[in-house]
Amino acid sequence: MGQLLLHGWKLISRGFSSLTPHPLRVCIVGSGPAGFYTAEKMLKALDGAEVDILDRLPTPFGLVRSGVAPDHPETKLSHLPETWKQIVVNQFSRVAANERCSFFGNVNLGTTVSLSDLCKMYDAVVLAYGAESDRYLGVPGEDLGGIYSAREFVWWYNGHPDCSNVSPDLKNTDTAVVLGQGNVALDVARILLRPINELETTDIAEHALTSLRESTIRKVYLVGRRGPVQAACTAKELREILGIKDLHVCIQKADLLTSAADEEELKKGRIQRRVYELFSKAATSHQQHDIVGQRELHFMFFRKPDRFLPSESGNTVSGVRLEKTCLKENGASGKQVAVGTGQFEDLKCGLVLKSVGYKSVPVDGLPFDEYRGVVPNMKGRVLSLDQAEHAIVEKGLYVTGWLKRGPTGIIATNLYCAEETVASILEDFKNGLLTPSSGSPKPGRQGLLQVLENKNARFVPFSGWEKIDTKERMEGELRNKPRKKITTWEELLLAVDG
Amino acid sequence: MVLSRFSQLGARFLKESGIGQFWVTRRGCVKWPSSHYLYPTKSLSFSTAVTGKAQEESSEQKEKITVTFVDKDGEEKVIQVPMGMSMLEAAHENDIELEGACEGSLACSTCHVIVMDMEYYNKLEDPADEENDMLDLAFGLTETSRLGCQVIAKPELDGMRLALPAATRNFAVDGFVPKPH
Ligand SMILES: Cc1cc2nc3c(=O)[nH]c(=O)nc-3n(C[C@H](O)[C@H](O)[C@H](O)COP(=O)(O)OP(=O)(O)OC[C@H]3O[C@@H](n4cnc5c(N)ncnc54)[C@H](O)[C@@H]3O)c2cc1C
Numbered sequence: 001m002g003q004l005l006l007h008g009w010k011l012i013s014r015g016f017s018s019l020t021p022h023p024l025r026v027c028i029v030g031s032g033p034a035g036f037y038t039a040e041k042m043l044k045a046l047d048g049a050e051v052d053i054l055d056r057l058p059t060p061f062g063l064v065r066s067g068v069a070p071d072h073p074e075t076k077l078s079h080l081p082e083t084w085k086q087i088v089v090n091q092f093s094r095v096a097a098n099e100r101c102s103f104f105g106n107v108n109l110g111t112t113v114s115l116s117d118l119c120k121m122y123d124a125v126v127l128a129y130g131a132e133s134d135r136y137l138g139v140p141g142e143d144l145g146g147i148y149s150a151r152e153f154v155w156w157y158n159g160h161p162d163c164s165n166v167s168p169d170l171k172n173t174d175t176a177v178v179l180g181q182g183n184v185a186l187d188v189a190r191i192l193l194r195p196i197n198e199l200e201t202t203d204i205a206e207h208a209l210t211s212l213r214e215s216t217i218r219k220v221y222l223v224g225r226r227g228p229v230q231a232a233c234t235a236k237e238l239r240e241i242l243g244i245k246d247l248h249v250c251i252q253k254a255d256l257l258t259s260a261a262d263e264e265e266l267k268k269g270r271i272q273r274r275v276y277e278l279f280s281k282a283a284t285s286h287q288q289h290d291i292v293g294q295r296e297l298h299f300m301f302f303r304k305p306d307r308f309l310p311s312e313s314g315n316t317v318s319g320v321r322l323e324k325t326c327l328k329e330n331g332a333s334g335k336q337v338a339v340g341t342g343q344f345e346d347l348k349c350g351l352v353l354k355s356v357g358y359k360s361v362p363v364d365g366l367p368f369d370e371y372r373g374v375v376p377n378m379k380g381r382v383l384s385l386d387q388a389e390h391a392i393v394e395k396g397l398y399v400t401g402w403l404k405r406g407p408t409g410i411i412a413t414n415l416y417c418a419e420e421t422v423a424s425i426l427e428d429f430k431n432g433l434l435t436p437s438s439g440s441p442k443p444g445r446q447g448l449l450q451v452l453e454n455k456n457a458r459f460v461p462f463s464g465w466e467k468i469d470t471k472e473r474m475e476g477e478l479r480n481k482p483r484k485k486i487t488t489w490e491e492l493l494l495a496v497d498g
Numbered sequence: 499m500v501l502s503r504f505s506q507l508g509a510r511f512l513k514e515s516g517i518g519q520f521w522v523t524r525r526g527c528v529k530w531p532s533s534h535y536l537y538p539t540k541s542l543s544f545s546t547a548v549t550g551k552a553q554e555e556s557s558e559q560k561e562k563i564t565v566t567f568v569d570k571d572g573e574e575k576v577i578q579v580p581m582g583m584s585m586l587e588a589a590h591e592n593d594i595e596l597e598g599a600c601e602g603s604l605a606c607s608t609c610h611v612i613v614m615d616m617e618y619y620n621k622l623e624d625p626a627d628e629e630n631d632m633l634d635l636a637f638g639l640t641e642t643s644r645l646g647c648q649v650i651a652k653p654e655l656d657g658m659r660l661a662l663p664a665a666t667r668n669f670a671v672d673g674f675v676p677k678p679h
């Protein structure tokens with residue numbers, strides 16, 4: 001480590017760095033796309049920057065590992081040597097291999113280290129820890145067994161160590177209801193509906209594969225509170241699910257009728273137009289519907305959940321009561337919102353996946369907008385309110401990714417988001433706001449190592465992750481899949497030792 | 499109540515700060531894989547009247563086209579692009595600021611370019627569904643937008659001008675606009 005630091009000293013000869021006597025020490029919390037793009041841009045922009053990336057997991061890459069559906073990297077283009085997911089992982093791994101960058105896995109902001117610890121140790125702290133909670137529906141029965149958030153279900157099939165025990169029962173029912181019609185809803189529905197042999201060669205968690213193999217689910221309802229014009233999914237993902245082999249897709253033609261306001265939305269929105277076209281095509285295309293045990297996908301529009309219905313035992317869900325809706329223009333936003341009509345219908349099911357959006361969680365000492373679930377910021381600079389309720393900039397504290405913008409956008413969106421935050425850091429640095437001219441420089445990495453040692457906290461360096469990676473790939477090879485994910489905390493940490 | 503005021507504040511700051519008025523001049527430390535597109539140069543109908551050295555020279559010339567990239571400040575860079583090479587790859591070889599985060603695997607739209615003349619736009623084959631899917635998510639989409647990784651140099655494109663989208667990156671993509679609840 002001493003050597004690493006020395007190296008940092010030697011690198012401060014060019015660019016902005018010559019203005020300061022020591023390197024700019026940056027700590028990024030979260031190693032998802034937002035964190036890694038920030039690191040990449042920071043290292044590139046400033047020769048004298050030293051970047052440490054913390055993650056609470058022993059494994060890096062955030063939702064690239066634990067969110068992106070296992071059957072997604074399968075869509076490999078023939079002229080490219082790798083899948084896009086691997087391309088992203090390789091890019092991030094090259095960032096981690098930079099000698100001015102270090103990865104500290106198994107370090108949780110909030111428990112292992114506090115925000116005030118980090119602010120004391122680093123010139124700049126960038127929070128990129130994503131959105132690891134869920135939007136709540138707030139309707140009766142939401143806590144019944146058999147109801148999961150899409151986040152939990154996704155973490156379960158992607159082998160996130162926090163959800164290896166989720167074990168949803170896929171054998172007690174033939175019907176699952178997915179609430180929401182965004183891309184995540186489409187992901188979870190697709191995993192439930194895809195022929196099992198198409199999942200066997202992916203890196204889906206072994207426990208999920210076993211469960212899905214025995215699954216009795218044949219019907220999946222994707223329920224949206226608004227219409228096909230407002231569906232939150234994008235064309236690529238919609239086409240993908242509509243294209244599942246031997247799938248019977250049901251869309252009520254009446255739902256496709258459009259109002260003047262809908263037409264206006266379609267005119268303005270290219271995404272909506274293309275999604276709507278796909279729905280229309282699917283509703284009218286002739287489909288074979290006589291295959292034994294055929295799987296069915298039902299798109300239900302204009303329905304919002306009113307309550308969850310308990311089974312006889314009272315502990316698990318047996319259905320969802322839906323209220324029919326109609327669309328009303330919301331004066332303030334000009335958007336069409338769903339309004340209940342007072343008509344209800346019950347939909348029987350044994351599994352419910354709520355896919356109505358992710359939500360970030362605050363940590364101690366961090367300004368947080370509870371309503372929007374994001375950290376208030378100006379171009380990535382964290383804002384707080386002073387006693388007179390004036391917004392003030394929290395010096396040296398930045399935010400990026402889903403924690404900054406809310407839980408929307410694809411991986412690449414975080415690249416622009418990181419670019420903006422890094423530009424703010426550079427500007428503040430240039431204006432001398434990050435490195436005081438007098439006083440001793442902040443300890444950076446050395447300080448972090450000290451805190452971890454004092455707390456007897458064991459961190460996982462990038463080389464530790466590489467051991468996990470190698471083990472997973474080796475075990476995957478035996479099963480003809482890209483990797484066999486290690487899915488529990490104990491085994492992950494054991495693999496680091498191994 | 500203190501917290502709920504943040505939303506308003508945020509909106510005001512966004513307005514005042516005119517988000518995204520920068521253009522970071524850099525390339526990520528992403529190594530670009532060498533060309534995987536092999537263009538069937540033989541099938542090109544070059545003039546057959548010339549022979550010997552002259553023919554060699556002319557076909558060498560014709561194996562490249564001239565493309566002009568115009569950045570958001572209006573600055574132009576004229577480059578020679580070998581047949582069969584994508585505009586993304588060509589941009590990278592010439593230090594032009596075009597991202598290309600997914601390295602041409604149609605998973606990002608960060609290689610968005612705008613074809614400046616309709617005439618040239620019409621010479622391109624229509625975008626495939628997969629390209630359209632990604633164009634859906636591109637910032638500042640225009641009628642003549644394409645993905646740089648999908649535009650491959652061919653003789654008819656000689657003289658094409660491509661604009662890099664202005665940096666009005668306001669994240670108004672993929673549902674960022676707050677939704678009604
Ligand atoms: C189910 C799903 C599927 C998706 N599929 C795709 C897709 O196919 N293609 C695509 O382009 N986009 C996809 N996306 C979107 C994409 O994943 C996100 O845009 C992106 O991951 C957000 O990046 P982030 O870095 O802000 O958050 P994340 O990727 O969530 O990264 C956050 C990181 O912070 C860490 N962390 C959390 N809390 C702490 C803490 N207290 N201390 C330390 N570390 C912490 C986490 O472990 C994690 O590694 C998908 C999203 C979801 C939810």
Ligand SMILES: NC(=O)c1ccc[n+]([C@@H]2O[C@H](COP(=O)([O-])OP(=O)(O)OC[C@H]3O[C@@H](n4cnc5c(N)ncnc54)[C@H](OP(=O)(O)O)[C@@H]3O)[C@@H](O)[C@H]2O)c1
Pocket residue numbers: 135137179180181182183184185187224225226230231232233234237304305355356357358407408409410672673677678
């Ligand atoms: N392959 C990919 O590229 C990929 C895959 C997965 C995810 N992602 C991205 O990740 C982001 C998150 O995806 P997401 O699906 O979680 O979010 P999302 O796109 O915002 O979708 C949320 C869905 O929940 C509905 N909803 C919200 N609150 C509700 C309520 N109270 N009652 C009923 N329905 C409600 C929304 O309907 P309303 O529209 O009516 O609000 C919408 O259908 C998106 O930007 C997505 O594109 C991308």
Ligand code: FES
Pocket residue numbers: 586597598599600601602603604605606607608609632645646647648
């Ligand atoms: S480089 Fe990603 S779509 Fe072109």
